[in-house]
Amino acid sequence: MPPSNYDYPGYERSGPAYWSKTALLYGGVGIGALLWSLPFWWMLLTAVSANPTGAGSSLIPAETTFANFEDLFATQPVGRWFFNTIVFAGSVTLFNLTFDSLAGYALAKVEFVGREKLFLLFVATIMVPSMVTLIPVFILLSELGWVNTYQGLIAPLIANPLGIFLLRQQFKSLPSSLGDAAKIDGCNELQTFYKVYLPLAKPALATLGIYTFVTTWKNFEWPLIIASDESMYTLPVALFAVRNQYFTEWGLVMAAATVIVLPVLVVFMSAQKYFIRGMTLSGMKG
């Protein structure tokens, strides 16, 4: 990290002014961070509390129990929901990586008629609110009988302007001389793509892969529309359904929330570098 406004040679690190500023900084950031984490703490606490409605609980647990989790796993197909979510996020990610690296490569390295126009058309679709397209896509998929199927969940999310944009930029940044050399050595266009450029595109593939996986995993609106059968729920939709089913049994609802949130935080926080990268490049909250 480069030096910043408050971090330069000769900056006075003593005296009352410095200490009061430091106290203000840590105090402000610390209290904010505590408030930000409070909902998570409250979720965990309620999940392990014995009182099913959570009424009258305090911030420190009197006694802990796993009864809520046992209830949840006994009454709900939690494993199935996990499986659905992994299939959903995993397939969307794989399709995106495959299709978008092919298209990204063609749009960056192959001179064909209408290339720039096609690229602009792909990227221009980010302007359209998702609610505009979701309605016709839902009608189309109901005609096909794809409601409550994996293909129905997965297919519409394969069209991803961000992925095309990211990978085109990546391939553009790689020197064309590499491909020229490969072609002189007798590679055709596909071999050049596969053997020379694709291995060099790993940073972009990692960024796009992790970003797509996380945003698909937490996608709420599309599975909500297309997966109306309990056996096809993904985790976010399942949590919403559990909440509507066990309206005031907050212990059980928060156990479900914990099961959904905790693995996400543990796994995804470790990959946050890539996720943040994808986020800043796309500017999509996902």
Add this chain to the structure above:
Amino acid sequence: MSTFDGGIGSRVVGAVGSARSRLAALADRPTTENNLVGYLLVLPNVVVFSLFLLGPIAYAFVLSFQEWNLFLGTGEPAWTEVFGVRLPVANYLDTLMPLPWENDWGSIRSPSYNLWWFAVRNTVAYTAVVVPVQIVGGFLVALALDTRIRGKKVFRAAYFMPVMLSAAASGVIWRWVMAKNGVLNELLRPLGLAYPWASSPDTALAALMLIGLWGGIGFNMILYLAGLQNIPEELYEAARIDGADGWQRVRHVTWPNLRNTHFFVTVLAIIGTFQVFGIALAFAEGGPARATTTIVVLIYETAFVESSFGRAASMAFLLFAVVFVFSYYRYRIQQQQEVEY
């Protein structure tokens, strides 16, 4: 890092770029083989884009002029008379009428006159509060974390955690935080301020704003942290030599040099808040008394609960018209974004 260079810079880069691509074109012309390979490689995306984005946009437009019902299965033009002319705009008129100022601004005050305008009211109020606060908040947190502070990673993770969550999880967790016997009231009860925040129509929208800020500040913090890395150290140094104190350096160096980040963040925030949906649905399902029915919640209900697809499509296009200016800027930014690996 991403940069948005809207001024002369981009035109110069553009000119150099096009000169370069003209040179490249001389060396590597679109031959028949290139055309074939190119189209083959983009074919999978052309298919999915046509089926799931481009086709549906066109179809949604047609749909917005039709009476459509999932059970009828077919669309009929939604005819209506406008000043004596028969036009298929019944969906749009049904959505927009009565106009907000009719009935003494009734639809702004109560959901019983026209739900569309009430949803617009909720969404505009949400945007008006959440956008400025999440921008200033994100900026301040980024500024605080861009110092020599210890535990930077832990603090950053704390503010960033909500961004990783599904809207469904955020909404459901906050519903319980703000419930009558939730933790918020546990904390406020000693002060005599306990209140059913989530289940009262007077406070539900404000509660939703708080959830939006919880996620939005962490999101903007990341974009501002990235922006702060692009400010050259020399500017701070020069300001120090000129005798500027810490606050003056923030005011006259940091803030103005984040112009591009401010623009990017504002555009994204407006697009995002205008389409707020998941947290509103999971938090209170548009209630109580429609207090959290935002535009997209209303579109979702109209389409997927009531199956009035034509009507919902007309609403979606009205939303599109409103956010178009901002979406267009976002598209421009995206196009001009430079990516370094």
